[in-house]
Every structure is written in structure tokens, then in C-alpha cells.
Amino acid sequence: MSLARRIVAEGLGTLLLLAVVVGSGVMGARLAGGNDAIALLGNTLSTGAGLVVLIHMFGPISGAHFNPAVTLATVLRRELGPVDAFGYIAAQIIGAVLGVWLAHAMFALPMLQISAHTRGGWAQGLAELVATFGLLGTILAVSKHRREFTAVAVGLYITSAYWFTASTSFANPAVTLARGLTDTFAGIAPASIPMFIAGQLGGALAALAVFGWLLAEDHA
Numbered sequence: 462m463s464l465a466r467r468i469v470a471e472g473l474g475t476l477l478l479l480a481v482v483v484g485s486g487v488m489g490a491r492l493a494g495g496n497d498a499i500a501l502l503g504n505t506l507s508t509g510a511g512l513v514v515l516i517h518m519f520g521p522i523s524g525a526h527f528n529p530a531v532t533l534a535t536v537l538r539r540e541l542g543p544v545d546a547f548g549y550i551a552a553q554i555i556g557a558v559l560g561v562w563l564a565h566a567m568f569a570l571p572m573l574q575i576s577a578h579t580r581g582g583w584a585q586g587l588a589e590l591v592a593t594f595g596l597l598g599t600i601l602a603v604s605k606h607r608r609e610f611t612a613v614a615v616g617l618y619i620t621s622a623y624w625f626t627a628s629t630s631f632a633n634p635a636v637t638l639a640r641g642l643t644d645t646f647a648g649i650a651p652a653s654i655p656m657f658i659a660g661q662l663g664g665a666l667a668a669l670a671v672f673g674w675l676l677a678e679d680h681a
Contacts, residue, residue, distance in 0.1 A: 470523035472552035479560025481511035486647035509620030516612035557639035576648030588628035593664030
């Protein structure tokens, strides 16, 4: 598959992912009548289901990373070259921003926004480390032993992690940056973004180390 097609697939897939995340957050908040638990449940189910479909759609083209942390992992595992990775990450970030704007347009919201939803503190960073560690572990382990189940496993993991992590499992630097541009249910204040991304990158590197060892073949 040509690099151009793979980059477009990453951008389009990430765009649709953010439209799902932000759009379902807006819809959930509107219908929940102020009940954040119900709003989060709607956001969770839509995101998990959407991920499964998007990975099946774009996986055969680009691998369906939609996530700079996943792309970084493939580079460190020597499965993707630096030039290709740069194109992937640029497409992911651009696609994520466009996905936020698309969600705003669908719900007749102001296009340009900055989130005021503060998600601060070391506990949030730890939660993102755990969320991203689990996501990368899911991808690495399941793709090795049950590759055909990877899309479902990722969707199920994110569905669970929305609820068991204090941060509601962003687990994705491109998603985090883009969600700083929406003052809706899914938003994150720009001041909170560095802690989230630090946790995400730390979780990705930890997962590479731990699962690289766990999944290594034993040699006599």
C-alpha cells in the first residue's frame, strides 16, 4: 500500500474517531439531563463501538494506529520507518483537529473553542500512564496471538478504561491535543494536556519494555 494512501487512512480514521468521541459526548450530555454518569456511559459505548469499526475499516490500509503513541511503538519495534511515522503522526494530529471541528459543525456549535475542563494533578497523569500501558499491551499481545481479534479487543479495552481510569482513558496524544479545542463534555483544558501526554508516552514505553519481554520467544 502506498505511503500516500496509508497517511490519508490515518488522517481520515483519526478524524472519524474524534467525531465519534466529541459528538457522542455532546449528545450524551444533552440527553442525560445533567447526569454525568449517563453522559459518560453514552460516550463510552459509542467510542468503543466506533473504534472496533474504524480499526476494521482502516487496519488493512495503514494498520489503523490513529495514535502517535502506537506509531512511536511501531518505530521502536522497527516495524515502521521514521519518515513514514512522521507522515502518520502529522495526519493523526490534523485529522483529530478536523474531527473535533466536524463534531462542532454537526451539533451547530461554535467551531473554534478552547476547553475550560481542567483535568489536573499527578493522579490524572498516572491514570493516563495506566490507560496507555494497557492499550499498548492489548495491541501487542492480542495481535501476536489472536490478530483477527485485535479490533474487538482494543474497543473492549477502551470501553473498560473509560470507567476504571480517573482520566477516562484518553491514551492518545493526538486525541488529547484535539480535545483541548472543544469546550464540550469531552474537552480538556490546555493546561492539563502536558501531564496527560507525559503519562501516555511513559505508558507506551513501559508497555514496550514489559510486553517485549513477556512476548519474546525463548531460545534453547
